[in-house]
Amino acid sequence: MENKIHKNRIISFINLNWGIILILILWEFWVVVNDFNPIVMPSPEGVLLDLIQNPIIYIENSAVTFSIAVVGLFGGMLIGTTLAIMTWFSPLLSGLINPTAVLLSSVPVVSLIPIIARILGYNMATEIILVVIITFFPSFVFTTAGLRALPPGSQDLFTSLGASRISTLKKLALPAAFPNLAIALRLAAAHAILAAMIAEFLMGTNGLGYLFAVTKQEFLTERAFGTSVIATVISVIAFLASSHFENNVKKRFT
Amino acid sequence: MLSQIFPNKNFIYGILGLTSFFIFWQIIGHFQLAGLSLPSLTDVLNFLFDPERHALFIRAIGATFQSAVMGFLAGALVGIFLASSVQILPILKNGSDRFAAVINSVPSIALGPIFLILIDREATPAGVASIHVFFIVYVSMSSGLSSASREHEDLFTIFGASRIKQFWSLNLPYSAPAIVSGLRLSWPAALIGAIIGEWFGAARGIGILIINAMQNFQINLLWSAVLLAAMMSLLFFGLMTFFERLTYQRFR
Numbered sequence: 001m002e003n004k005i006h007k008n009r010i011i012s013f014i015n016l017n018w019g020i021i022l023i024l025i026l027w028e029f030w031v032v033v034n035d036f037n038p039i040v041m042p043s044p045e046g047v048l049l050d051l052i053q054n055p056i057i058y059i060e061n062s063a064v065t066f067s068i069a070v071v072g073l074f075g076g077m078l079i080g081t082t083l084a085i086m087t088w089f090s091p092l093l094s095g096l097i098n099p100t101a102v103l104l105s106s107v108p109v110v111s112l113i114p115i116i117a118r119i120l121g122y123n124m125a126t127e128i129i130l131v132v133i134i135t136f137f138p139s140f141v142f143t144t145a146g147l148r149a150l151p152p153g154s155q156d157l158f159t160s161l162g163a164s165r166i167s168t169l170k171k172l173a174l175p176a177a178f179p180n181l182a183i184a185l186r187l188a189a190a191h192a193i194l195a196a197m198i199a200e201f202l203m204g205t206n207g208l209g210y211l212f213a214v215t216k217q218e219f220l221t222e223r224a225f226g227t228s229v230i231a232t233v234i235s236v237i238a239f240l241a242s243s244h245f246e247n248n249v250k251k252r253f254t
Numbered sequence: 255m256l257s258q259i260f261p262n263k264n265f266i267y268g269i270l271g272l273t274s275f276f277i278f279w280q281i282i283g284h285f286q287l288a289g290l291s292l293p294s295l296t297d298v299l300n301f302l303f304d305p306e307r308h309a310l311f312i313r314a315i316g317a318t319f320q321s322a323v324m325g326f327l328a329g330a331l332v333g334i335f336l337a338s339s340v341q342i343l344p345i346l347k348n349g350s351d352r353f354a355a356v357i358n359s360v361p362s363i364a365l366g367p368i369f370l371i372l373i374d375r376e377a378t379p380a381g382v383a384s385i386h387v388f389f390i391v392y393v394s395m396s397s398g399l400s401s402a403s404r405e406h407e408d409l410f411t412i413f414g415a416s417r418i419k420q421f422w423s424l425n426l427p428y429s430a431p432a433i434v435s436g437l438r439l440s441w442p443a444a445l446i447g448a449i450i451g452e453w454f455g456a457a458r459g460i461g462i463l464i465i466n467a468m469q470n471f472q473i474n475l476l477w478s479a480v481l482l483a484a485m486m487s488l489l490f491f492g493l494m495t496f497f498e499r500l501t502y503q504r505f506r
Binding site: 014015016017018019020022023040041091092094095096097098099100103107108109110111112114117118119193194198201208209212213216224225227228231232235236239240 | 263266267268269270271272274275288289291292345346348349350352353354355356357358359360361362363364367371442445446449450460464465467468471473476477479480483484487488
């Protein structure tokens with residue numbers, strides 16, 4: 001009996017993670033067949049060993065990147081949502097802002113990083129602002145759409161009962177926009193970590209992106225890969241957590 | 255007649271908004287309110303359209319465009335193939351969702367060095383671009399494939415259609431709009447991937463211009479490169495939006 005439960009657990013683990021297991025096997029196989037020097041291409045166990053032996057370096061830099069990403073994410077979501085609400089109040093403002101936002105959102109943001117770094121200086125505040133800019137667009141676009149996608153007839157009900165614009169916003173439009181806001185969070189969360197890392201890579205003084213740049217230059221390839229693995233894990237967790245949150249919000253609000 | 259030229263009030267507001275954005279930029283740049291790093295729009299445009307630099311810019315655009323298109327095609331093919339396979343073999347679905355999410359979470363700056371070893375230096379930008387595209391196409395296509403209605407699926411089952419038959423005649427046509435939307439959204443991502451990939455030792459391209467301009471403080475060159483990237487993104491995005499409308503009309 002116990003054996004069977006054990007077996008089922010293994011099967012469902014493989015069912016969920018076969019892709020990742022496949023990557024690890026191919027990686028190991030590839031390194032062994034080509035007989036790569038660890039400087040060129042480390043093996044999975046070499047990377048794991050470096051991760052286990054130097055936890056402090058990884059934890060410190062992850063903490064920096066993570067805080068930049070989180071602060072930037074909430075800043076971007078706050079600004080995006082506020083602006084979306086402002087455009088909901090004023091059709092003029094909405095007309096003025098929307099096309100510019102669409103134009104800016106199609107600019108490859110990565111190409112803006114050097115410019116923003118030049119204007120604001122090479123420091124942590126700039127890295128946060130970059131994450132804010134990158135996470136701003138999804139929250140603005142999705143909240144704007146959500147505030148307008150009201151259940152049919154509900155607007156008429158609010159108007160005929162003489163609800164003020166503010167109470168319509170609070171009781172109708174905002175709850176209606178909440179699922180969209182959750183989608184924006186999911187899109188932005190995984191992105192925020194990676195954006196913070198690119199910013200650190202280009203101009204950083206610390207954090208995972210900086211650690212990656214430095215270790216790559218010094219041919220500490222195992223550590224560079226370890227850095228990537230950590231960043232991947234953090235952003236997968238961010239992605240899964242925000243997907244979970246989105247599902248809950250969907251259930252609650254629709 | 256007038257309403258055809260000016261479709262609606264929002265259109266005029268939009269033009270107003272864009273114009274004031276550019277004027278705002280021009281004023282800040284002209285009086286150097288944000289320091290030397292933000293030149294006026296006309297300065298950048300003069301630099302961009304200077305005939306002396308045409309050859310340089312055209313080479314860079316050509317290289318980045320080629321990488322982005324190659325990455326776009328490769329990523330889209332893999333994404334479509336994987337999404338179709340797990341639709342036919344649903345037992346693999348959970349694992350492949352997780353696989354796609356993990357692949358997408360690998361930082362693109364870490365993909366660069368891996369592709370340098372995996373494929374050659376010139377193909378690295380396309381490789382990084384393909385990863386970005388793969389995820390977006392995969393996610394949008396799988397949601398499109400699962401959007402076929404329950405009743406239709408039951409009908410196919412009752413008539414004893416095989417999973418492959420059901421895929422070709424039901425799920426695939428249903429997913430067409432989602433695939434096209436995914437392709438449209440993944441184009442800017444392909445460009446970003448190509449630009450980042452070029453940082454790892456490509457010979458030419460927009461990414462090289464950006465890095466060089468940043469390191470040598472050539473502000474006008476930096477802004478020109480950014481404008482070029484934006485234009486490439488917008489042009490193709492517009493084209494795909496048009497294509498998307500056609501697909502929606504046909505399949506919905």
